[in-house]
Structures are given as structure tokens and as C-alpha cells.
Amino acid sequence: MPRKSWLGMALIGAALALAPIVVGASLGNAWVRVLDFAALYIMLALGLNIVVGFAGLLDLGYIAFYAVGAYLYALLASPHFGIHWPAWAILPLGAAVAGLFGVLLGAPTLRLRGDYLAIVTLGFGEIIRIFLNNLNTPINITNGPKGIARIDPISVFGQPLSKPVEFLGITFSGVMLYYYLFVVLALGIVFVGIRLQDSRIGRAWVAIREDEIAAKACGINTRNVKLLAFAMGATFGGVSGGLFAGFQEFVSPESFGLMESVMVLCMVVLGGMGHIPGVVLGGLMLTVLPEAFRHGAGPMQQAMFGKVLLDPEALRMLLFGLALIAVMLYRPAGLWPEPRHRRELAK
């Protein structure tokens, strides 16, 4: 690797390491928490990017895998069943179970594409959520709509990340510690994503996205390769779900609605489908900007009109919709698309 890119990576690393300290000191821990969520959503978006961006399979139920990972963690590390497994055992298990669910979703939908696939996956996402909502009778598995509380925090080397740590004279709060864990894992997922993209499998996914019959005629086992896309994407979702459960220490079906699936899909599409840096940007923007808006819209209206005219929450969705329309009109390939994709659309 040339020296320049080493330097660039060192700078990015330093920026990532210092971000929570600077943000925590200037804006408060609530904003570090937003960064934590940004990292989680980036992992989710990168997982969905495999399915939607690489393999071209429109999945509207992606959040179900996040839910599977989160509930698995919740059930295996909380007083609900009295089981307290360590996170490092549950997270890989969650990835595997979510991957299995990915195959379960993929197998019956192998022949579907586009709109039809979207409808079926949407249904799948809802099925999972409704199951979570109702699996409290006859045997209480998921605790229904009340959700599962008092989940064990994630521990690293015996240190629960929810407790602050003092290091080099700086107090690292729980949200900061989670930040570092999430960023390291997100970087890992970015790395895996990049390696996958340039691999034989990555090429096979793209070929299927472009033309399934031609891909098959080239000798690609389209069935297995599509199932692999679903499984891989789901695996990333499962890991992020487990992290979410440990971080929040609480899960309920409410967190896994259709809106969440749509949000993650927006991150992928807005950022630049199939382009990893774009998807990271999309994930970051769609987590941070709405939060900034939530905090900023009320006081701004106070200052301008002397009272709050529009509920910031409603205004947020309105502006979000407008932003989506604007991006699709002016940057149809996303904010940061793959360079070659942009070339083609510009024609």
C-alpha cells in the first residue's frame, strides 16, 4: 500500500478514536449515544447492501434479522430465563441463527424478483415482529409487547461496557466504550464487505443482479449464490441486533417495525447502492441528521416565532421525505455512488 493511503488511514483512525471524546466534551453524552447508533446502523446498512446493492434482491424485511439477533441476545443474557451467557458466545450464535433465518427467507423466494420479492420479504419482517409480540402465551418466550428488560451489558475482558472507565486521566463513559466496540466491529464489517465485493462470490452476486439467465449460463449456481447473499446479509444484521440488545439492555418488538427496515434501505439507497463508502455515509447521515433536527427544530422555532408551531417529530418526517425526493431527482445513484455507476446514469 502506498504511503499516502497509510497516512489517510492513520488520520481516519485518529479521527474515529477522538470523535467520542470531542463530541462528549462539547455536546454531551447523548450525542455519543447517537454516534453509537450510527455505527450500529452502518453495520446494518452494510449487511443490507450485500442483499440489495450487490445481489440486487430488494429486501423490505431486513430488520427481522436484527430482531432475531437482538432477541437471541436478550433471551440468553437476562433474568428472563435466568441465563447469562457471555456476549462473545452469543454474538457468533446470533450471527449463525440470523444467517439461518436468511436462508429460510431466501429459499421460498428464489424465483421472485423486484416488487414480488419486496412484498414477500415485507411480510416476512412483519411475521417475525408479530411472533415476538405474541410469543408470551402459552409459554412466555419473548415476554410479548412488554419486551425483555435488564439484559446483561456487553463485557470486554471482564469489564462491563456500561460502567465508566478511567484511562490516561480521561473518564470514558459507557456510551464511549460501546462506541469503540461498535466502531471496531463496523470496520471489521467494512473490511469483510470490501473483500466480498472483489471476490468470486461478489462478482457472481453482481452478475445475478445484472442478468440472472446469463449468470446461470456462465456457470454460476444462482440458487446457492442467492441464498448466500441472504445468509451473509442476515449474519451482519444478527450481529448488529445482538450488539443493540446488549447496548440498550432492553428489547421490545416495537424497535423492529417496518419503518426500521425502510430506514436501513434508505441508508443504502441514499448513500449509493452497492458502494461501501456511500452506504457508510448514508448510515451516518440518516442517524445523525434526524437527531440534530430533533434537538434543533424546537428551539429554532422558539427563536423565530416565539413558539413551537410544528411538532419537530412531524416536521422531521416531512423534511426527510423531501430530502429523499431531492436526492432521487438530483442524485439518482445516491450521494456517493460507485464511480462507474454514476458515469452510466449521467449519460
Next chain:
Amino acid sequence: MAALLDVLNLEVRYGGIAAVKGISFAVEQGEMVCLIGANGAGKTTTLKALARMLPSKGEMRYRGDRLDRLPGHAPISRGLALVPEGRGVFSRLTVAENLAMGAYHRPRHESGEVAADLDRIHELLPRLKERRSQLAGTLSGGEQQMLAIGRALMGRPQLLLLDEPSMGLAPLMVQKVFEVVRAVAAQGVTILLVEQNAKLALEVCSRGYVMESGDITLADKADVLAADPRVRAAYLGE
């Protein structure tokens, strides 16, 4: 000796509708054979069934081995390549990447031979070399057809199934595409060609089959078919 490709009572149904109604035909090694017929006669369906893109009934043998039980990704590694209808290039991949996908099934240790094949294809289709870093979707229709043929050749097939290579092309381009097809045949590749352009197909091929609503109604040498009054009336516009 058995033919390179032997088809016996091939039947393909789309739900309740029989698109191909139990046809039988054969292609010998080194031959160039065409299937001609009107829209909806079942030509493309036949080709898709041969490439295992559609489930079918009846027996298909390739070099004496049963073809009809293979999954769709298997024929290419046995030397049977399909150039699909509508070309099916990977439009958001470059020309070079498209060609590389054609060799997807070939093992890593063959990489030297793959490179040699690429050189030969570049020689046969110089436009592809010029445009190798261009996205396939930005090529003209004729160039895309050339690319689709080139991609299929990268799999080093012995039998090439060509589905309507003239579709949607200007007459001059059609001539060029057929020149390429001839050149490929001259390299010893057996070709089964599906065409609506019966005149041209019968010119380049040695034998032909005429399909009508799922059945083969005529089978003969190409020049005999081209002279047949029924063919002339139905397909050659006389």
C-alpha cells in the same frame, strides 16, 4: 456414432400450455444448424430447455450423456454455452469483466489458457478490445451481441446455442454478427442457431429445422429449405 446433441421427444410446458410438443432433432459435431420459425413457435423455449434454463420432459443427450437432469449452471462446464435472447450482457460491468465472467466456471489452474482465449477473442472481435474498460451497458446493440458471443466463447464451448443474434440490429450490423458466427464455426465450434431471419439463417447454416406452434414441421438441408415453396411463402416473404 451418436450425434453431438440428440434430442428425443422434448416437451416444455408453461403451466397448461405446451410450448414445445415433443420434438426430436440432432446436431452433429462441427455442424451449423438453425431452428427457424415465426414468433411463438417455440424456438427460444427449445434453446432454453437445452441450456437447462427451463424444466422439460423428454430426453436430451449431449455427447451421449443425459443433459435433461442437469441444473442450469452445469451445461457450460460440459462445453455447452448459451448466448441468451436479448444478449443478456452484464450492463454495469465493463467489457473486460463481462468476458471474465464467461470463464467463471473454469478452474484457477487454467488461467493461462483463459488469457490465451481472451487474446483470440480480442483478435476475432477487435471492438471488444478497444472498449474493454467501458461499461457493457454503454455499447451499441451490435457490440453487445458481439460481447455476448465473446463471453460465451470464454467458456470454451464445443456447442454454442445462439438465440436470435440478429434481434433489433440494423441490417449492416446483422451482417457483421453473422460474419462472426461464421468465423466461430470455422474454428470448429458446433452451432445451433435460433433465428427469425430465416433467409440469413439458411444462408449460413448447413441444415435447418422449421418450427411451427411447438412442432418441427420441416427438416432438411438449408438450401433445400430455402427453395421450399412453403418456407418461401411463410418466412421469406414471397
